[in-house]
Amino acid sequence: xxxxLNVDGRAKRAQVHTxxxxxxxPVFMNVGTAGAIKGxxxxxxxxxxxxxxxxxxxxxxxxxPGDEVIKQLGGLHKFMVWDRPILTDSGGFQVFSLSGLRxxxxxxxxxxxxxxxxxxxxxxxxxxxxxxxxxxxxAMAFDECAPYPATREYMxxxxxxxxxxxxxxxxxxxxxxxLEDTINKKQMLFGINQGGTYADIRIEHAKVISELDLDGYxxxxxxxxxxxxxMYRILDEAVPYLPQDKPTYLMGVGTPINILESVxxxxxFFDCVYPARNGRHGHVxxxxxxxxxxxxxxxxxxxxxxxxxxxPTCKHYSRAYIRHLLKAKEMLGMRLCVLHNLYxxxxxxxxxxxxxxxxxxxEYKNSKIENMLQ
Amino acid sequence: xxxxLNVDGRAKRAQVHTxxxxxxxPVFMNVGTAGAIKGxxxxxxxxxxxxxxxxxxxxxxxxxPGDEVIKQLGGLHKFMVWDRPILTDSGGFQVFSLSGLRxxxxxxxxxxxxxxxxxxxxxxxxxxxxxxxxxxxxAMAFDECAPYPATREYMxxxxxxxxxxxxxxxxxxxxxxxLEDTINKKQMLFGINQGGTYADIRIEHAKVISELDLDGYxxxxxxxxxxxxxMYRILDEAVPYLPQDKPTYLMGVGTPINILESVxxxxxFFDCVYPARNGRHGHVxxxxxxxxxxxxxxxxxxxxxxxxxxxPTCKHYSRAYIRHLLKAKEMLGMRLCVLHNLYxxxxxxxxxxxxxxxxxxxEYKNSKIENMLQ
Numbered sequence: 001x002x003x004x005l006n007v008d009g010r011a012k013r014a015q016v017h018t019x020x021x022x023x024x025x026p027v028f029m030n031v032g033t034a035g036a037i038k039g040x041x042x043x044x045x046x047x048x049x050x051x052x053x054x055x056x057x058x059x060x061x062x063x064x065p066g067d068e069v070i071k072q073l074g075g076l077h078k079f080m081v082w083d084r085p086i087l088t089d090s091g092g093f094q095v096f097s098l099s100g101l102r103x104x105x106x107x108x109x110x111x112x113x114x115x116x117x118x119x120x121x122x123x124x125x126x127x128x129x130x131x132x133x134x135x136x137x138x139a140m141a142f143d144e145c146a147p148y149p150a151t152r153e154y155m156x157x158x159x160x161x162x163x164x165x166x167x168x169x170x171x172x173x174x175x176x177x178x179l180e181d182t183i184n185k186k187q188m189l190f191g192i193n194q195g196g197t198y199a200d201i202r203i204e205h206a207k208v209i210s211e212l213d214l215d216g217y218x219x220x221x222x223x224x225x226x227x228x229x230x231m232y233r234i235l236d237e238a239v240p241y242l243p244q245d246k247p248t249y250l251m252g253v254g255t256p257i258n259i260l261e262s263v264x265x266x267x268x269f270f271d272c273v274y275p276a277r278n279g280r281h282g283h284v285x286x287x288x289x290x291x292x293x294x295x296x297x298x299x300x301x302x303x304x305x306x307x308x309x310x311x312p313t314c315k316h317y318s319r320a321y322i323r324h325l326l327k328a329k330e331m332l333g334m335r336l337c338v339l340h341n342l343y344x345x346x347x348x349x350x351x352x353x354x355x356x357x358x359x360x361x362x363e364y365k366n367s368k369i370e371n372m373l374q
Numbered sequence: 375x376x377x378x379l380n381v382d383g384r385a386k387r388a389q390v391h392t393x394x395x396x397x398x399x400p401v402f403m404n405v406g407t408a409g410a411i412k413g414x415x416x417x418x419x420x421x422x423x424x425x426x427x428x429x430x431x432x433x434x435x436x437x438x439p440g441d442e443v444i445k446q447l448g449g450l451h452k453f454m455v456w457d458r459p460i461l462t463d464s465g466g467f468q469v470f471s472l473s474g475l476r477x478x479x480x481x482x483x484x485x486x487x488x489x490x491x492x493x494x495x496x497x498x499x500x501x502x503x504x505x506x507x508x509x510x511x512x513a514m515a516f517d518e519c520a521p522y523p524a525t526r527e528y529m530x531x532x533x534x535x536x537x538x539x540x541x542x543x544x545x546x547x548x549x550x551x552x553l554e555d556t557i558n559k560k561q562m563l564f565g566i567n568q569g570g571t572y573a574d575i576r577i578e579h580a581k582v583i584s585e586l587d588l589d590g591y592x593x594x595x596x597x598x599x600x601x602x603x604x605m606y607r608i609l610d611e612a613v614p615y616l617p618q619d620k621p622t623y624l625m626g627v628g629t630p631i632n633i634l635e636s637v638x639x640x641x642x643f644f645d646c647v648y649p650a651r652n653g654r655h656g657h658v659x660x661x662x663x664x665x666x667x668x669x670x671x672x673x674x675x676x677x678x679x680x681x682x683x684x685x686p687t688c689k690h691y692s693r694a695y696i697r698h699l700l701k702a703k704e705m706l707g708m709r710l711c712v713l714h715n716l717y718x719x720x721x722x723x724x725x726x727x728x729x730x731x732x733x734x735x736x737e738y739k740n741s742k743i744e745n746m747l748q
């Protein structure tokens with residue numbers, strides 16, 4: 001259930017009620033691909049850094065440890081010890097980006113596992129079954145994330161098939177949620193808008209899928225190579241055709257500035273590997289731009305990454321110490337940077353919600369971006 | 375200051391008063407080579423897993439980030455944010471085991487850095503200066519850890535030089551502790567007994583160094599290739615010649631059983647990389663033997679590593695989850711195993727102290743070892 005609390009311009013401030021608790025939006029979901037956040041961050045840490053929703057990847061969990069294993073162990077919440085919402089992707093993106101030889105057919109996709117090369121088939125029904133076994137709070141529809149750039153003809157065919165697949169996802173999810181031994185019988189389903197940078201295809205698709213009355217709608221197939229301006233243009237054009245009274249999720253995006261710009265365009269769910277990946281490389285976010293802690297200028301710098309930051313890293317450790325850990329290849333260095341970066345993103349979202357609550361989103365966004373670009 | 379609380383057989387139960395607080399012995403020091411415990415364990419974690427003394431390696435810190443850097447940042451306590459005792463080794467062991475070409479002379483050792491190959495000289499004075507810059511609570515004397523096996527003649531010459539070096543260490547430490555800009559002016563110095571498996575050389579050396587009235591005495595040069603029985607025999611022979619009213623530290627030892635046997639022989643300080651290294655490989659300790667969490671039999675095992683264990687890992691996570699993390703190469707898997715193993719060691723020491731307090735050490739030890747060998 002989506003409860004719209006306020007609208008400021010086109011920025012939405014809402015609550016999403018789920019079987020695993022309420023999500024305050026706009027929200028950034030913290031990515032734990034294989035049921036753990038890379039950088040030795042545990043589910044206990046996630047609570048400390050203000051994470052609301054954990055996102056795991058269906059394809060990875062299907063391959064290892066196997067969704068049947070997770071089901072036998074009581075579902076992903078119990079397995080990773082996380083009682084708040086979890087969103088799983090459909091597996092489609094990884095099938096298209098990670099796997100070897102693949103063949104797209106009407107029934108689904110044939111591909112080979114990136115772990116052991118064995119042949120796997122995944123279609124809408126299989127994706128729903130796997131996600132039902134994982135028992136996430138929110139399942140994503142199985143779609144094709146078309147390559148960029150793609151011809152208009154390719155894109156139209158792809159989007160049409162994605163629509164047919166979406167209807168199959170909806171039916172299968174309904175069936176699964178009614179089965180006796182399904183762990184989460186209230187699993188939600190989000191549809192995905194596709195169409196690349198062809199605004200008219202996006203809009204037509206958005207209209208069609210909106211009629212399916214799903215629990216939420218994602219904008220997929222962006223941040224795949226197009227410019228930021230193109231991405232914002234597509235959001236400007238397509239988001240108004242997605243239901244206002246449902247969550248709007250921009251998949252795989254992005255930088256703090258991308259998020260600030262997209263919230264203004266009506267997006268309220270985000271996820272991205274940047275904060276964890278950058279953290280592992282010693283690149284840390286502050287409200288005044290990013291730092292590369294490998295830089296020699298931090299050798300004797302006994303300040304925290306950001307003065308006043310209340311994250312578990314900044315409350316205790318200095319830039320000089322973290323730089324030393326990174327150089328000495330101590331895993332702790334990566335962990336401290338990842339904790340800081342995720343806390344930074346989760347805190348940014350808190351500020352964003354606060355600004356929308358106060359009807360000051362535009363001013364907030366402009367001054368925030370100005371500081372970050374300093 | 376060493377306050378002997380109880381003696382049970384030859385097992386000692388004491389308190390060591392330091393400028394960074396009291397150490398309850400017998401104690402296991404947790405090894406954080408480069409100022410951090412491998413496995414993404416922070417100084418905050420160390421408090422949670424009941425660590426009393428952190429041990430860092432002088433050679434590593436001298437090479438990176440440099441002891442001068444640590445001094446400028448206020449010493450290792452401030453650098454790594456740890457307010458309890460720290461013991462640093464002398465750097466000698468790493469010079470002999472890690473570095474490339476080396477030459478031992480009366481003045482000290484010439485060797486090449488394992489990081490960049492540059493030539494370094496380290497003698498007793500240099501070791502004390504570096505440890506004074508690091509500002510550890512307890513500094514170790516610079517000695518030669520002779521190779522195993524060594525001829526009697528080699529060993530006698532080596533031990534004689536180690537005695538001469540020890541006197542120079544003592545003088546230099548006294549001088550450094552009196553300097554205005556020394557961070558820890560109450561830095562303690564432990565001497566090191568050597569002599570390999572030659573009991574008479576060990577005993578003679580123990581008598582000579584005991585006269586120097588140092589803050590504590592270590593038994594070095596064991597656990598370098600000799601059998602456990604030989605090690606216990608040497609402890610039986612040499613420890614009685616070290617001062618009873620000072621800490622007795624068995625360097626680099628060992629397994630839980632090694633520790634249980636050595637406490638019975640009068641040892642009260644230990645350190646070893648085993649718990650952290652084994653943890654990183656998914657080998658975890660329990661009171662009923664070790665488990666290899668990579669083993670397929672844990673695939674669906676939803677029990678903690680050890681039932682009833684109060685460590686941060688066992689309080690939340692299952693064997694099945696940790697096994698999955700290890701297989702998925704998630705750093706979190708290593709972290710959870712290392713936290714458990716260090717907690718296991720620190721808890722073992724707590725039990726040992728309790729048993730000595732109650733004059734039940736022998737019974738405790740026998741039943742503990744019997745369980746572990748099950």
